[in-house]
Amino acid sequence: MNKNIFSQIYSDYTQRIETGLLKTGIKLPSENEIAEEYATSRETVRKALHLLSQNGYIHKIRGKGSFVLDMNRMEFPLSGLVSFKELSERLGRTVQTLVHETALVPSTQSIARQLKIAEGEPVWKVVRAREIEGEKVILDKDYFLASVIPVLNEDTARDSIYAYLEGELSLKIAYAKKEISVEKVSEEDRRLLDLARDTHIVIVRNYVYLEDTTLFQYTESRHRLDKFQFVDFARRNPGEE
Known part of the structure; x- marks a missing residue:
């Protein structure tokens, strides 16, 4: 796994969620789409999404994808x-x-x-x-x-x-x-x-x-x-x- 790309994916998506660019309930692009965007493997994307999930930024639903959770700023x-x-x-x-x-x-x-x-x-x-x-x-x-x-x-x-x-x-x-x-x-x-x-x-x-x-x-x-x-x-x- 490319750690730099993994960190970049995680950082990019936390920033988009925290700034409101990605709204609550929005579905994220698929693993394949994110892998293509960052020119990396699905495994790297999957690990970044897992960390986003563990830290409360997204919720992954099997067969449906990953969705942004509510991140109240206060x-x-x-x-x-x-x-x-x-x-x-x-x-x-x-x-x-x-x-x-x-x-x-x-x-x-x-x-x-x-x-x-x-x-x-x-x-x-x-x-x-x-x-x-x-x-x-x-x-x-x-x-x-x-x-x-x-x-x-x-x-x-x-x-x-x-x-x-x-x-x-x-x-x-x-x-x-x-x-x-x-x-x-x-x-x-x-x-x-x-x-x-x-x-x-x-x-x-x-x-x-x-x-x-x-x-x-x-x-x-x-x-x-x-x-x-x-x-x-x-x-x-x-x-x-």
């Missing part, structure tokens, strides 16, 4: 582990990150409990509001182990902390545990977000681990109720229970 995935910068590239909207705090602080009792460290152990505290189409609708409060990340600055927080961790520090971020709740808004929420008369907010708590199983990040991601729906994409594998 849906936030529950599964997977992506940075806001990576996610914002899919939204197709004007986004901005407003950094309110980037500081090395002693962990409070509450944060120490979340990160399973001793109270007072230093952590990086990062508070960022996410603005989408001119409205501040997400407040991210991150805490990172200073023993894992020795330096963190405002420019990195404004751009992408994960790009810095993986690119410059060569850290391998592996997996996360997520908890979701609906709670009353705080004074900080009202001060940093555009909440209007909202009384409650959706909170996604993330516990993020490195490849060596080190819990190095705890995040409270606070979302305005009316702007998002949190989704997962599950595909049934017959025979599994």
